[in-house]
Amino acid sequence: MTRYLLAGGGTAGHVNPLLAVADRLRRDDPAAEILVLGTAEGLEARLVPERGYELATIPKLPFPRRPNAAALRFPAEYRRTIGTVRSLIEQRAIDAVVGFGGYAAAPAYSAARKAGIPLVLHEANAKPGLANRLGARYTPFVGVAFEGTALPHATFVGMPLRVEVEELDRAATRPEAAAFFGLDAGRPTILVTGGSLGARRLNSTIADRAAALTGAGYQVLHIQGGRGELTDPGIDGYRLVDYCDRMDLAFAITDLAVARSGAATVSEFAALGIPAVYVPYPVGNGEQRFNAAGVVAAGGGILVDDAAFLPGWVDTELLPLLADRERVTRMGERAATAGVRDGSDRMVSLIRSSL
Numbered sequence: 001m002t003r004y005l006l007a008g009g010g011t012a013g014h015v016n017p018l019l020a021v022a023d024r025l026r027r028d029d030p031a032a033e034i035l036v037l038g039t040a041e042g043l044e045a046r047l048v049p050e051r052g053y054e055l056a057t058i059p060k061l062p063f064p065r066r067p068n069a070a071a072l073r074f075p076a077e078y079r080r081t082i083g084t085v086r087s088l089i090e091q092r093a094i095d096a097v098v099g100f101g102g103y104a105a106a107p108a109y110s111a112a113r114k115a116g117i118p119l120v121l122h123e124a125n126a127k128p129g130l131a132n133r134l135g136a137r138y139t140p141f142v143g144v145a146f147e148g149t150a151l152p153h154a155t156f157v158g159m160p161l162r163v164e165v166e167e168l169d170r171a172a173t174r175p176e177a178a179a180f181f182g183l184d185a186g187r188p189t190i191l192v193t194g195g196s197l198g199a200r201r202l203n204s205t206i207a208d209r210a211a212a213l214t215g216a217g218y219q220v221l222h223i224q225g226g227r228g229e230l231t232d233p234g235i236d237g238y239r240l241v242d243y244c245d246r247m248d249l250a251f252a253i254t255d256l257a258v259a260r261s262g263a264a265t266v267s268e269f270a271a272l273g274i275p276a277v278y279v280p281y282p283v284g285n286g287e288q289r290f291n292a293a294g295v296v297a298a299g300g301g302i303l304v305d306d307a308a309f310l311p312g313w314v315d316t317e318l319l320p321l322l323a324d325r326e327r328v329t330r331m332g333e334r335a336a337t338a339g340v341r342d343g344s345d346r347m348v349s350l351i352r353s354s355l
């Protein structure tokens with residue numbers, strides 16, 4: 001029996017590939033023991049137990065980026081956290097640590113190294129995060145979701161997709177999806193999603209032009225995300241949802257998406273051949289622009305700056321695109337050429353090769 005510690009979290013973009021790998025490890029070996037390491041603040045605190053896995057938490061310790069009191073406390077707190085994870089590895093007789101980046105991952109990488117057990121990483125973003133840049137120096141087993149991600153020992157595996165996304169037959173599921181969201185299966189549909197936390201810019205611009213979009217013959221499924229800042233205007237063919245737990249069904253009814261280019265979102269759209277207008281999150285380390293670069297170069301999407309994604313852009317660019325149904329269909333076909341559906345299998349193979 002193999003015992004795994006899967007570390008990572010923060011937003012769903014990190015949690016979902018972790019869950020996809022957990023499910024695949026368990027499906028291939030029902031006796032495998034899986035323990036997830038995260039923080040109490042991240043989305044993992046809800047999503048991991050809901051999926052039937054045990055979650056152990058450690059404190060969220062951001063790397064200090066400026067010299068202040070927290071920066072002075074950091075080294076001792078960080079060492080203590082590594083010690084906590086090391087004890088967990090010993091108590092639970094963990095055989096391998098698999099990390100997905102983020103706050104909970106970095107101390108797990110150091111603990112795995114100290115414990116002398118295999119360490120395997122997955123980097124979701126085209127531009128790697130800090131934890132994985134550190135961790136990749138400790139192990140030759142580094143899976144990446146996008147070709148060309150600059151990390152030592154990078155092996156392209158694609159994004160591990162949850163089984164309900166990986167195996168989705170969009171056309172066959174469309175009627176069920178329409179019923180689930182109260183939409184019409186026969187009408188073309190735009191999905192709006194700002195990732196797991198929502199995106200204020202997408203929300204305000206789409207809310208402003210909702211009537212124009214439905215007036216163009218489309219339905220709009222608008223997932224506004226965590227903040228819940230919008231109230232439903234009650235327009236026919238427009239559905240407002242806060243957080244969506246059935247993205248598989250949302251994807252089944254989507255003809256065109258308007259979205260942030262988080263690593264998981266881009267990978268899911270490409271794998272399923274969903275064309276998209278990508279509006280990268282302009283903050284962070286700029287990784288979202290890189291995430292969308294491949295699928296946009298393949299002709300499967302359009303990139304728009306956050307600052308330019310205004311109601312006027314919808315009128316001058318999006319409405320003409322919506323009117324050209326053939327162009328939308330072609331974009332979807334091209335998106336599929338950049339997609340990978342077997343990321344979970346490939347990542348699990350990499351994990352097995354480390355044991």
Ligand SMILES: CC(=O)N[C@H]1[C@@H](OP(=O)(O)OP(=O)(O)OC[C@H]2O[C@@H](n3ccc(=O)[nH]c3=O)[C@H](O)[C@@H]2O)O[C@H](CO)[C@@H](O)[C@@H]1O
Nearest residue numbers: 011012013016124195196197223243244247262263264265
């Ligand atoms: C603001 C921020 O820091 N964003 C980062 C974060 O975004 P975030 O977590 O938003 O990004 P992703 O697009 O990667 O992932 C979102 C995931 O949540 C799912 N989903 C989304 C909405 C919803 O209502 N329900 C739902 O299940 C999507 O299907 C997808 O699997 O992590 C990503 C992956 O490391 C990074 O690329 C992003 O830059």
